[in-house]
Amino acid sequence: MMTELSYQPLQIGDRSFSSRLLLGTGKFPSGEAMRDACAASGSGLVTVALKRASLKGPDAFADILDYLESERYLILPNTAGAMDADEAVRIARLAEAAGLPKWVKLEIHPDPNYLLPDPIETLKAAEILVKEGFTVMPYINADPVLALRLQDVGCAAVMPLGSPIGSNRGLETEAQIRIIIEQARVPVVVDAGIGAPSHAAQAMELGADAVLVNTAIAIASDPSAMARAFAAAVAAGRCAYEIGLGHAENRAVATSPLTAFLDSKS
Amino acid sequence: MIQIIANGEHHSVEAETPLPTFVESVGLTLDKVVVEHNGQALTRAEAKTIQLQEGDRLEIVRIVAGG
Amino acid sequence: MFSDHFSAETLHQLNESSRKATIEQVDAVLRRQGPRSLEEFAWLLSPVATQRLEMMAQMAQRVTQRNFGKTIRLFAPLYLSNECINICKYCGFSRNNPIPRITIPVEQVVEETQKLARQGFRSLLIVAGEHPKYVSNGYVEEVIQRCLPIMPSLALELGPLETEPYKPLVRAGCESLIVYQETYHPETYKELHTAGPKKHFKWRMDTPERAYQAGFRRLGIGALFGLHDWRFEALAVAAHARHLHTHCWKAQLSISVPRMRPAAGGFQPDLKYQMSDTQLVQTIAAMRLLLPHAGVVLSTREHPSLRNNMVQLGVTHMSAGASTEPGGYSSFDESQWVQTKDSQEGEQFHIADERSPKVIADMIRSKGYEPVWKDFDQSLVTAAQGVA
Numbered sequence: 001m002m003t004e005l006s007y008q009p010l011q012i013g014d015r016s017f018s019s020r021l022l023l024g025t026g027k028f029p030s031g032e033a034m035r036d037a038c039a040a041s042g043s044g045l046v047t048v049a050l051k052r053a054s055l056k057g058p059d060a061f062a063d064i065l066d067y068l069e070s071e072r073y074l075i076l077p078n079t080a081g082a083m084d085a086d087e088a089v090r091i092a093r094l095a096e097a098a099g100l101p102k103w104v105k106l107e108i109h110p111d112p113n114y115l116l117p118d119p120i121e122t123l124k125a126a127e128i129l130v131k132e133g134f135t136v137m138p139y140i141n142a143d144p145v146l147a148l149r150l151q152d153v154g155c156a157a158v159m160p161l162g163s164p165i166g167s168n169r170g171l172e173t174e175a176q177i178r179i180i181i182e183q184a185r186v187p188v189v190v191d192a193g194i195g196a197p198s199h200a201a202q203a204m205e206l207g208a209d210a211v212l213v214n215t216a217i218a219i220a221s222d223p224s225a226m227a228r229a230f231a232a233a234v235a236a237g238r239c240a241y242e243i244g245l246g247h248a249e250n251r252a253v254a255t256s257p258l259t260a261f262l263d264s265k266s
Numbered sequence: 267m268i269q270i271i272a273n274g275e276h277h278s279v280e281a282e283t284p285l286p287t288f289v290e291s292v293g294l295t296l297d298k299v300v301v302e303h304n305g306q307a308l309t310r311a312e313a314k315t316i317q318l319q320e321g322d323r324l325e326i327v328r329i330v331a332g333g
Numbered sequence: 334m335f336s337d338h339f340s341a342e343t344l345h346q347l348n349e350s351s352r353k354a355t356i357e358q359v360d361a362v363l364r365r366q367g368p369r370s371l372e373e374f375a376w377l378l379s380p381v382a383t384q385r386l387e388m389m390a391q392m393a394q395r396v397t398q399r400n401f402g403k404t405i406r407l408f409a410p411l412y413l414s415n416e417c418i419n420i421c422k423y424c425g426f427s428r429n430n431p432i433p434r435i436t437i438p439v440e441q442v443v444e445e446t447q448k449l450a451r452q453g454f455r456s457l458l459i460v461a462g463e464h465p466k467y468v469s470n471g472y473v474e475e476v477i478q479r480c481l482p483i484m485p486s487l488a489l490e491l492g493p494l495e496t497e498p499y500k501p502l503v504r505a506g507c508e509s510l511i512v513y514q515e516t517y518h519p520e521t522y523k524e525l526h527t528a529g530p531k532k533h534f535k536w537r538m539d540t541p542e543r544a545y546q547a548g549f550r551r552l553g554i555g556a557l558f559g560l561h562d563w564r565f566e567a568l569a570v571a572a573h574a575r576h577l578h579t580h581c582w583k584a585q586l587s588i589s590v591p592r593m594r595p596a597a598g599g600f601q602p603d604l605k606y607q608m609s610d611t612q613l614v615q616t617i618a619a620m621r622l623l624l625p626h627a628g629v630v631l632s633t634r635e636h637p638s639l640r641n642n643m644v645q646l647g648v649t650h651m652s653a654g655a656s657t658e659p660g661g662y663s664s665f666d667e668s669q670w671v672q673t674k675d676s677q678e679g680e681q682f683h684i685a686d687e688r689s690p691k692v693i694a695d696m697i698r699s700k701g702y703e704p705v706w707k708d709f710d711q712s713l714v715t716a717a718q719g720v721a
Contacts, residue, residue: 024333034331049332052273052325053299055292063298064331078332090302094327097307098300148582165333185579192333207369214333244361244369258390261642262611 005235007242010210012187013103013135013156015074017044020204021234022076022189023227024214025064033223035067041227045074047105047212049081050091050098076137078105084118085125092129104129105159106138115165119146123153130154139191142173147180147188158184159212161192162203166215168195171202181207197233204237205245272324285316289326299326334542335576336535339569341519347375347568354379363388367396367622374571377619378564386615393618393647396625403702406628406650407690408456408488409449412659413437413476415679417462419492419529421515423560425596425657425681426462428529432597433679436467437660439475445662446480452654452670452690455707456486458511460657460681463492463531470498477505485707488551492530493540499547510544511553512537513589517569518561525560538573545581552577552584553630559593563608567616574624587628587650590616594634596682610639614646621647633684640686640693644700653693657681 010017019042026049028034038046048064068075077095082088085108092104106129108122109115122138123146129136135156140146142160150158160180163169170193171177181188187209194200200211213230220226256263267278272292279288285303286296301308302325303316354376363385368374376382377389414436417426425432437445446457459476461468468491477487488509489502499510516522519534526532541552554573556566570588577586590613593602608616617629630650631643640651654670656662658680664673670689677683688696694704 025331026333028331047333048329050300050327051330051332053294053328055273055275055277055294055326063329065329077329080332090305090307090325091327093307094300094302094325095329097309097312098327098329099309100329148579151579183579183582212333244365244373256387258394258642258646259387259611259614261638262386262614 005239007235007238010187012045012137017074017210019043019231019234020210020238021200021231022046022210022212023217024078024212025068025218026214027218028223029218031064031067034064034218037217037223037227038068038073040224040231041217042231043073045076047076047078047214048100049078050094051081074103075100076103076105078107078139079125080107080109082108082125083110084108085121085128088121088125089128092125092134093132096134101135102133103135104137106136106155109165117141117161119143122146123149126150126155127153137189142176142180144176144179144183148183151184151186155186157187157189157209159189159191162190162199163193165192167193168216169193170195170199171206174202174206177203177208178206197229200230201233201237201240204234205240207241210234268318268320270318270320270322270324273326279318281320282317285313285318285324288318288324289313292326294326299328301326334539335573335580336538338576339517339535339538339572341517344517344565344568344572347371348562348564351375351379351564351568354381356381356384359385363392366392367625368619371568371572371575374619374623375564375568377622378567378615382619383611383615386611386618389618389622390614390646393621394645396621397629397647397649400625401628401649404705404708405644405648405697405702406456406705406708407454407653407694407697408458408486408650409452409454409690410458410460410490410632410652410655410657411442411445411449412657412661412681413442413459413461413473414464414468415462415659415681416464416467417529418464419462419531420527421529421531422525422527422598423515423557423593423596423600423602425598427598430598435659435679436461436464436472439472439479441660441663442476443479443483445660446483448662448665448667449654450483451667453694453706454690455484456488457484458488458490458652460490461492461659463529465492468492470494470501474501474505477502477507481506488553490553493537494543496543496546499544499549503548508549509551509553510541510549511555511587511589512540512544513553513555513557513591514538514569514573515557516560517556517566517573521561541573541577542581545577545584550584551587552581553587553589553628555589555591555630557591557593558608558613559602559606561606563606563612563616567620571620571623574620574627578624578627585628586624586626587630588620588624589630589632590620591632591634594682594685597678597680613639614643617643617647633686634682636685637688641696641700644697644702651693651697653686653688654690655684657684 079088079091137157147158163172189210190203191212490511628649633655697704
């Protein structure tokens with residue numbers, strides 16, 4: 001067995017999480033597969049969505065909450081499906097009315113093809129929801145100024161995308177994510193596009209506070225085993241970050257052209 | 267009979283039908299859904315006190331899997 | 334606000350961690366091109382890190398050149414008044430010092446500004462003691478409005494204000510505010526500031542954030558090194574700078590590492606708090622690696638030989654040809670830029686580098702750097718507001 005890796009817990013809002021892997025619950029072949037994968041991942045935060053119910057008799061969806069123990073996970077409602085700020089705010093309020101925690105993953109993507117988030121509507125909705133007392137975690141393109149503006153209005157985390165949702169293309173936005181991390185005063189969760197454990201590890205090595213993975217685990221032939229693989233990658237990446245990775249070679253300096261003047265004086 | 271709109275569809279119901287009764291009539295149970303009534307999100311306790319009026323707009327939403 | 338996060342206890346712990354740092358820790362930070370946390374910054378300030386000082390200096394030089402080019406921005410301080418209601422034991426303007434008190438009329442401010450402009454300056458730091466009557470907001474506003482057509486860049490270093498009174502100064506066209514905490518050590522602060530509004534440690538500490546809220550977009554902070562342990566002060570300045578970097582992200586930040594100079598009142602700082610040249614270089618290099626985008630200011634408090642060498646070492650802004658006495662420039666000889674008066678009793682402190690702006694500019698060029706007199710213009714909106 002693998003040696004246990006230890007690293008600092010993740011703090012978002014008033015909650016602390018021992019795992020830095022967050023899971024989305026979509027696209028799993030079954031409720032059981034989803035439940036087992038969440039358990040295997042060790043995650044303490046999973047996302048759910050809200051959807052119009054079918055009024056034409058019971059639909060095929062089992063009740064997802066039956067599969068998620070609320071003591072084990074913070075269940076984070078996501079506003080996906082919202083086309084604008086108004087819809088996102090309504091979905092967040094419905095989630096609260098349904099008894100979910102007063103937390104929201106704010107996700108507004110009017111673009112049906114790439115599901116890229118609308119920055120203007122996201123900022124508008126974030127402002128309203130923070131004022132209403134929600135712990136708001138906005139899903140955004142990897143735009144450093146937008147990330148700062150969202151922090152200014154009181155978001156509890158920012159969730160920049162690595163590449164478009166479901167694309168499995170990894171950290172195409174790495175350079176921008178580096179800036180977001182460098183300037184952040186709240187946790188940075190890399191969301192979307194993480195298609196392989198190596199992508200997750202890379203995000204963590206950069207100093208991301210957490211990653212959110214869904215598709216890559218959900219569509220794996222063995223979701224639970226893949227969830228464990230991601231958990232190990234996240235832990236490894238985080239540990240490496242906390243220990244500190246070396247980058248360039250340490251140049252030897254034979255002479256002291258810049259600081260020699262200090263010696264000559266004394 | 268009165269007309270209401272639920273999830274974008276027109277429905278004819280008896281005046282002052284209790285909301286839980288309507289929800290059950292479309293094959294759902296209040297415990298498994300959350301309802302927005304004329305733009306207002308209702309907790310389950312609040313939903314139980316609502317009686318439907320002419321022109322009411324309902325959104326009946328479920329919690330589902332999502333990323 | 335920074336004062337809500339400020340903890341002298343944490344700084345003491347970091348200071349301990351700095352003193353105990355190992356060369357392996359220092360090397361690890363240098364291998365990844367600089368500190369990512371205050372603790373790693375503390376290691377770069379450690380006694381063992383002096384073994385890596387040349388490497389730190391070279392890295393600081395590369396980072397500075399990448400972000401600022403091979404340039405040094407030049408500015409001159411212009412003192413409006415030495416009237417002051419505070420008692421600060423180390424300051425020449427302290428209200429109980431028997432110096433001649435003067436607040437120069439706006440006309441004379443304009444004349445001195447023109448004189449400095451003829452020396453090449455396009456950037457001015459306006460300084461005054463803290464006195465609500467003599468250094469009133471209306472007076473400062475008028476100074477800004479009259480000087481802006483001559484000097485496109487004006488910075489203020491005045492007694493701290495609330496957010497609201499800052500707004501008219503921004504509207505008048507000033508975007509830059511400097512306020513030094515002097516010392517971040519609460520007990521030392523209390524001991525040195527015995528009377529006047531400057532007594533309020535936290536209120537002073539939050540001044541840059543109030544200024545930012547009022548619209549200032551260039552903020553300068555620093556400590557006066559020599560009042561308390563230099564590592565403690567450097568750690569505090571770094572913590573403050575990091576806070577401002579993330580919370581006041583629309584502002585350009587600059588840091589200053591002034592060391593104590595002789596001043597009226599004859600304050601004798603504790604020698605154990607003296608910061609050596611090596612420690613100054615170490616601090617500036619470490620600051621540069623922690624905060625690659627922050628400006629670093631070096632004033633005429635420092636001796637010519639040190640200033641010459643610091644041009645290539647992480648510094649981005651230098652003052653030159655300075656007088657720290659209100660009205661002091663009026664008696665400067667314009668061709669040689671030397672003070673023609675015998676005594677400067679009304680000065681805040683005595684400067685160490687008395688060379689003229691031209692000599693300083695030549696010195697900078699001789700190091701392969703370009704002296705920059707002006708790198709800044711009012712944004713269109715601010716300029717439009719300024720004339721309205």
